[in-house]
Amino acid sequence: MKSQTLKSLTNAHAWIGLIISFVLFIVFIAGSISLFRENIETWEKVSLIGEHSPHTSQVSYDTVLAILDEKYEIDTHHIFYLYQPTERNPFLQVYFAIELDEPHPITGEDHQDMYLLLNPVNGDIIADANEFQFANFVYHLHYDLGAGRIGLYFVGIITLFFFVALISGVVIHWRKLFKNFYQYRLGANKDKWLDAHNLIGTMGLPFHIMYAFTGLVFNLVIIYQISYAVLLYQGDQGKVLQAAGFNEPHIEEVDIRMPMQGIDELYTKAMDELGDVTLRRMMIEHFGDQSAVLVFMAKSNDEFSNDVEVRYAIKDQQQVYITKDNYDNNLRGGLATIASLHFGDFAGYGMRIAFFILGLATAYIIITGNLMWISKRAKQKKQSKRSLTFVTRLTSGAFIGCMLAIALGAVAAKLIPLDVAGRMSTIHTIVYVSFFLSTVISLVIKQQDLFCNYLLKFSGLAYAIAALLNIPNYIQFGGILSGQVVADLVIVDMMLYTIAALCWYSAQKFEKRAEQLQQEINTMGSETALNS
Numbered sequence: 001m002k003s004q005t006l007k008s009l010t011n012a013h014a015w016i017g018l019i020i021s022f023v024l025f026i027v028f029i030a031g032s033i034s035l036f037r038e039n040i041e042t043w044e045k046v047s048l049i050g051e052h053s054p055h056t057s058q059v060s061y062d063t064v065l066a067i068l069d070e071k072y073e074i075d076t077h078h079i080f081y082l083y084q085p086t087e088r089n090p091f092l093q094v095y096f097a098i099e100l101d102e103p104h105p106i107t108g109e110d111h112q113d114m115y116l117l118l119n120p121v122n123g124d125i126i127a128d129a130n131e132f133q134f135a136n137f138v139y140h141l142h143y144d145l146g147a148g149r150i151g152l153y154f155v156g157i158i159t160l161f162f163f164v165a166l167i168s169g170v171v172i173h174w175r176k177l178f179k180n181f182y183q184y185r186l187g188a189n190k191d192k193w194l195d196a197h198n199l200i201g202t203m204g205l206p207f208h209i210m211y212a213f214t215g216l217v218f219n220l221v222i223i224y225q226i227s228y229a230v231l232l233y234q235g236d237q238g239k240v241l242q243a244a245g246f247n248e249p250h251i252e253e254v255d256i257r258m259p260m261q262g263i264d265e266l267y268t269k270a271m272d273e274l275g276d277v278t279l280r281r282m283m284i285e286h287f288g289d290q291s292a293v294l295v296f297m298a299k300s301n302d303e304f305s306n307d308v309e310v311r312y313a314i315k316d317q318q319q320v321y322i323t324k325d326n327y328d329n330n331l332r333g334g335l336a337t338i339a340s341l342h343f344g345d346f347a348g349y350g351m352r353i354a355f356f357i358l359g360l361a362t363a364y365i366i367i368t369g370n371l372m373w374i375s376k377r378a379k380q381k382k383q384s385k386r387s388l389t390f391v392t393r394l395t396s397g398a399f400i401g402c403m404l405a406i407a408l409g410a411v412a413a414k415l416i417p418l419d420v421a422g423r424m425s426t427i428h429t430i431v432y433v434s435f436f437l438s439t440v441i442s443l444v445i446k447q448q449d450l451f452c453n454y455l456l457k458f459s460g461l462a463y464a465i466a467a468l469l470n471i472p473n474y475i476q477f478g479g480i481l482s483g484q485v486v487a488d489l490v491i492v493d494m495m496l497y498t499i500a501a502l503c504w505y506s507a508q509k510f511e512k513r514a515e516q517l518q519q520e521i522n523t524m525g526s527e528t529a530l531n532s
Contacts, residue, residue, distance in 0.1 A: 013168040030142035032359030040135035042488035050477030059120040061263035067123035080284040087484040091117040134413040156219030163212040214342040245329025270296040305340040397442025405435035407462035414469040453510040460503030467496040
């Protein structure tokens with residue numbers, strides 16, 4: 001490759017990395033933590049689980065649905081979701097919409113979404129599940145920055161540029177990829193950053209390519225869906241969905257009321273029909289109508305990433321649809337495989353821990369990329385000092401601010417009681433405000449090394465405190481919690497301690513740099529005094 005071409009490609013790689021770095025850092029940090037989303041859900045509401053332990057395997061769906069149907073005006077046009085109790089979550093979770101006489105004062109819609117935790121035997125309402133969704137909040141930061149559909153597409157575009165940066169990085173270093181594979185120079189900072197950047201990037205390349213590709217599939221699905229519809233199916237969206245395997249039979253509403261009974265019997269029937277599976281969720285289409293259909297969606301325990309589903313008409317309990325092989329469609333089978341790869345849920349906790357380490361390592365790649373860009377530009381005489389200072393301070397504030405914001409959110413998730421109204425809104429505010437303040441303050445602080453040192457120590461302390469706040473739960477409920485729940489608590493606590501240690505270690509590095517800088521300043525001052 002010609003030197004000029006290589007230089008242009010290197011500049012493009014550096015600029016793309018810089019532009020997408022701030023969003024990509026949030027995506028990878030939040031994504032690494034979200035690998036343990038189910039464990040964090042247990043960790044957050046462990047006091048509620050302890051109060052309602054021990055776990056019962058008995059569930060009366062008919063009793064629960066009869067109580068809900070009597071208590072709420074359930075909207076027939078929206079799907080009714082049920083999530084069965086598990087060892088880590090002894091509650092029956094239901095998600096549905098209720099009809100409103102007047103438009104909702106905030107959303108303006110004619111319905112209101114309900115997400116409740118219920119006693120699985122008698123149907124008593126235990127809590128509003130919307131108020132302890134910290135794990136899902138971090139997960140949303142991962143794929144849409146908490147900004148809804150606009151954020152989803154924005155992260156998709158960032159992922160596209162991440163894919164371009166990966167390819168350009170491979171091309172740039174291809175000739176020296178194996179020659180310098182084990183090279184790690186301990187001299188100048190730039191050499192250490194470059195070697196670490198290249199080494200981790202090379203070792204994690206399959207991981208990075210997998211995440212870039214699967215992220216594109218999830219976040220920009222609308223783009224190729226529209227393309228297929230226009231180019232291959234003349235704009236017919238229905239034909240696109242049919243070809244994609246979304247061909248489950250749809251039964252129209254008849255607008256005749258009917259009680260939702262016989263669910264217990266259909267549950268037994270479905271489990272016998274599907275075989276060795278893990279039930280993911282149950283759904284009722286057209287709740288309360290004679291056309292109601294009960295859907296069982298599960299994942300096979302015998303095969304890799306194989307979704308199965310069976311549907312029954314509640315009126316006569318007749319089976320209307322069944323699939324035991326990813327809806328008998330190669331595209332949906334491929335999507336199921338991509339999902340398993342992305343979430344790392346196909347090989348136990350060993351794989352998730354490996355993905356967690358690689359995710360944090362990718363965050364380090366992003367940091368070193370920015371530091372190398374700053375170091376290179378600082379040596380250029382024509383480089384604007386103001387713009388360089390802005391990028392330097394933004395890198396410190398945004399990266400460390402992300403770590404601090406999630407840490408403070410975790411502390412708030414443990415400190416704020418589960419029954420406090422507006423609990424999640426408060427946690428959202430704490431996370432966003434702390435990130436914003438960290439970023440803004442960093443832009444006006446001149447002593448960046450000291451600022452990074454203190455902010456990282458504070459972040460590490462916050463992660464450690466979030467884990468330590470769990471100790472009372474071990475003491476109070478340790479004797480009655482199931483082994484799965486205790487395992488979840490230990491996993492999350494160890495993750496928090498690990499991130500705390502990394503923050504503290506990084507802070508020590510900045511502290512040494514600050515001391516070296518101060519020594520240089522003192523030396524220069526002494527030399528100036530002697531010369532005068």
